[in-house]
Amino acid sequence: MNLRKPATQILSCVLKEGRSLTNALDKGLAPLDTAQDKAFVQALCYGVLRDYHRLDFILSLLLSKPLRNKDNDIKILVLMGIYQLRTMRVKPHAAVSETVAAVGKKSWAKKLINGVLRHYIREQALFDQQVEKNTVAKYSHPQWLINCIEHDWGKQAASLFEQNNQAAPMVLRVNLIHTTATDYQALLTQHAIISTIVPFTQTALILKHAVAVDQLPHFTKGWASVQDTAAQLAAPLLQLQENQRVLDLCAAPGGKTAAILELEPSIKMTAVDIEEKRLQRIRENLQRLKLSATLITADASDPKTWWDGIFFDRILVDVPCSALGVIRHHPDIKVLRRESDINVLVQQQADILEAAWHLLTVGGVLLYATCSLLKQENQNQIETFLKNHPDSFEIPIEADWGTPQTVGRQILTGDQAMDGFYYARLGKK
Numbered sequence: 001m002n003l004r005k006p007a008t009q010i011l012s013c014v015l016k017e018g019r020s021l022t023n024a025l026d027k028g029l030a031p032l033d034t035a036q037d038k039a040f041v042q043a044l045c046y047g048v049l050r051d052y053h054r055l056d057f058i059l060s061l062l063l064s065k066p067l068r069n070k071d072n073d074i075k076i077l078v079l080m081g082i083y084q085l086r087t088m089r090v091k092p093h094a095a096v097s098e099t100v101a102a103v104g105k106k107s108w109a110k111k112l113i114n115g116v117l118r119h120y121i122r123e124q125a126l127f128d129q130q131v132e133k134n135t136v137a138k139y140s141h142p143q144w145l146i147n148c149i150e151h152d153w154g155k156q157a158a159s160l161f162e163q164n165n166q167a168a169p170m171v172l173r174v175n176l177i178h179t180t181a182t183d184y185q186a187l188l189t190q191h192a193i194i195s196t197i198v199p200f201t202q203t204a205l206i207l208k209h210a211v212a213v214d215q216l217p218h219f220t221k222g223w224a225s226v227q228d229t230a231a232q233l234a235a236p237l238l239q240l241q242e243n244q245r246v247l248d249l250c251a252a253p254g255g256k257t258a259a260i261l262e263l264e265p266s267i268k269m270t271a272v273d274i275e276e277k278r279l280q281r282i283r284e285n286l287q288r289l290k291l292s293a294t295l296i297t298a299d300a301s302d303p304k305t306w307w308d309g310i311f312f313d314r315i316l317v318d319v320p321c322s323a324l325g326v327i328r329h330h331p332d333i334k335v336l337r338r339e340s341d342i343n344v345l346v347q348q349q350a351d352i353l354e355a356a357w358h359l360l361t362v363g364g365v366l367l368y369a370t371c372s373l374l375k376q377e378n379q380n381q382i383e384t385f386l387k388n389h390p391d392s393f394e395i396p397i398e399a400d401w402g403t404p405q406t407v408g409r410q411i412l413t414g415d416q417a418m419d420g421f422y423y424a425r426l427g428k429k
Contacts, residue, residue: 004102057137163414168328254282311361325420
């Protein structure tokens with residue numbers, strides 16, 4: 001089977017239909033027979049999206065006129081061909097011949113693809129020089145996003161673009177109910193899986209090489225989960241105590257919900273998400289980990305439809321955000337996210353935060369979290385909230401990670417191998 005065909009279908013779902021890469025891969029990889037085939041197609045899809053703006057620029061130099069919208073499949077094939085020649089360890093003649101062979105009924109495109117890819121091989125150095133002169137191509141980010149990140153992070157922006165274009169490491173969260181990070185690391189070593197302990201957490205292990213979860217010892221028994229280090233910081237920041245009522249808003253897929261329960265199993269946990277399908281993922285995660293919580297499908301910004309009137313001691317408000325801090329895991333964000341999304345998200349965040357505040361008991365702790373790099377969604381959001389709520393105050397986060405902001409603490413993508421995250425902790429007078 002020519003693996004460029006399923007890769008084209010998957011990328012078309014993202015680039016033409018606007019579906020997430022995760023969703024497209026779930027369906028697109030299912031018919032493939034071997035783990036090796038699936039890994040190749042997945043690497044090709046991730047790579048093309050990670051490099052999309054660079055590849056698209058190179059293609060514009062190679063073509064005398066742009067391809068028509070109805071020939072989006074041909075465009076994707078050429079982008080894959082260029083990506084294989086630039087980045088993958090595929091021999092040039094194989095990259096060209098296999099890409100050409102993946103053309104379906106549009107036989108006219110074979111000559112085009114062959115010519116374009118061979119032209120690129122001949123003059124790759126020249127095209128690479130042109131890439132360096134074009135900001136969008138050089139950083140492989142859309143211009144609006146480059147502007148936003150440069151505005152907020154100045155000289156650090158170039159490093160962020162570079163980090164966004166890297167593959168994230170695979171990180172495990174060790175379940176302290178069953179074992180410790182040190183003991184689980186030793187167990188991994190016995191299975192020839194090399195890992196590094198993250199010193200500022202009790203639970204995080206960074207794997208030297210990613211593995212399938214079924215290779216992890218006692219995974220089905222709930223001894224470990226896959227979760228970036230930055231996301232693992234949420235549970236300890238809540239300062240949990242026994243038997244507290246805890247609320248996790250916008251909880252899916254449930255990694256933080258589970259981490260909170262693993263850290264303090266005696267708590268009474270309620271997890272809310274607006275989509276039943278996403279809530280099902282929390283249900284599945286908790287089932288594997290043998291943990292329990294009250295799961296509610298509801299709008300977090302409208303508690304009157306689901307709240308029982310009893311205040312919560314701790315609330316995690318993990319708001320919908322631009323997700324610009326997790327581009328390493330989800331490179332499709334760079335092609336799917338729009339500048340117009342940001343103001344809509346900022347308003348949603350404010351609405352959810354406002355609603356959550358009324359559910360928190362006096363003396364309680366609310367943790368606001370995003371996986372964003374934008375100050376609009378992060379410190380500016382919390383500054384506005386504190387100004388408008390005299391009964392709120394910041395509980396500073398003292399830590400060996402991230403950078404303190406005017407309010408809260410920001411992790412920039414790549415800091416100590418983490419995703420980009422923001423946390424702010426609030427107390428109620």
